[in-house]
Amino acid sequence: MPSARGVVVTAPAGRAHGFPSSAVFVPPHGRDDQVRMRRAHAAAARTFKVTATGPHVWGRHGRTPGRRAGQWWLRPVCAPQDKRNVRLWEGTATAHRALPAAVPRPRLHDVLEWSAQGHTYRVELSECVPLPALQSGGPVLTSDLDLPPVWWADLRLALETTSSVVTDRQAVRQRWVDKNLTHCLGIPAFQVSAWITGHGDLHWASLTGPPLIILDWEGWGLVLAGFDVGLLHAPSLTRPSMAARIRHEFAHVPDTPSGRTGELVALAQLLRVAGRGGHPDLAPHLARRAEHLTGSPVPAP
Structure with a gap:
């Protein structure tokens, strides 16, 4: 359970982006993993003082149960303490700092990290994009898109x-x-x-x-x-x-x-x-x- 905020990265001014993540996948197979990630999500929401609503949207391999929280998208990721992929773990935050504002993406607002019972958790609070991804359920295109x-x-x-x-x-x-x-x-x-x-x-x-x-x-x-x-x-x-x-x-x-x-x-x-x-x-x-x-x-x- 987190007790204090982690690294704070304030989003630059600009147009708000919004909705969840790219593709919608299934929850992890293990019931314990589902419960653990849902609890991590709820704990982070309390720490950030935001109210999450709507269903959990699970990411690839059931790693990330994202959920809307007002103007934000709250998404935790978890890894065993000794098996954390640092490049992926820090990717969103490093992109936030390095990429020019002209690259259209959801802006990262806050980050929270903690460890408990052999796992490390990282929760990102980002702008919630009010648009669905152009393809859901995976990367393979299933229909033609009429893009201007x-x-x-x-x-x-x-x-x-x-x-x-x-x-x-x-x-x-x-x-x-x-x-x-x-x-x-x-x-x-x-x-x-x-x-x-x-x-x-x-x-x-x-x-x-x-x-x-x-x-x-x-x-x-x-x-x-x-x-x-x-x-x-x-x-x-x-x-x-x-x-x-x-x-x-x-x-x-x-x-x-x-x-x-x-x-x-x-x-x-x-x-x-x-x-x-x-x-x-x-x-x-x-x-x-x-x-x-x-x-x-x-x-x-």
Whole structure:
């Protein structure tokens, strides 16, 4: 149970953003885990002196039971004290401090941390975005989206602005490329020559609009040029017209050598997930796209 506030990060003035998180997933399987996380949420609400309403919205793997609290979105995350992923743990706060205000995202208002019974808890109080994500239930696109030109222009500007942010955080690592590229794509690993700063997990469940708001910045950091666009394009392959729209709107990215390598690494990451049983409907589309880019068949998972 927390007894005092942790790190306070005051949000800058500007337009309020709002609604929960990107995708809606299921609660954790264990009843004890559900109860523990709900209690953590209630304890943080008391400490922040906010009133949470509505249902809990569970994040990926049941890790984060977010809930609305007036103008805020209150979301706890928990990890065993000895297994905390520091990069993801601090991602939202570091993004809040590092990214320019021009990048449209929910602003972080306050952070609270405590440890109890072998677990460490971190609760973030952010602006509540009054818009649903463009895709719910996961990143794979299930319907065509009618997005105006200004939305695409805002997304290009946001990614371009983010790309120039100086950071030592890494969302993609050279050693991952060295270890996985041949296994996933059947091509030799290459040395990455162009690193930029990116979102690191860009897909339709982390975008709203119009207007555009980019959610879920936990994993931001250095990526390959073309990686974020590749991550958005790959789950769109189930909807050919949307995939074509992305290629049109970001024609300056995939047609370059660095953009192509970034897309290949994005495809490799998703094929690795597919090899473990994730996104089975997307897997054949990923394989065909990878074979189109490399001219080589993708190894069987």
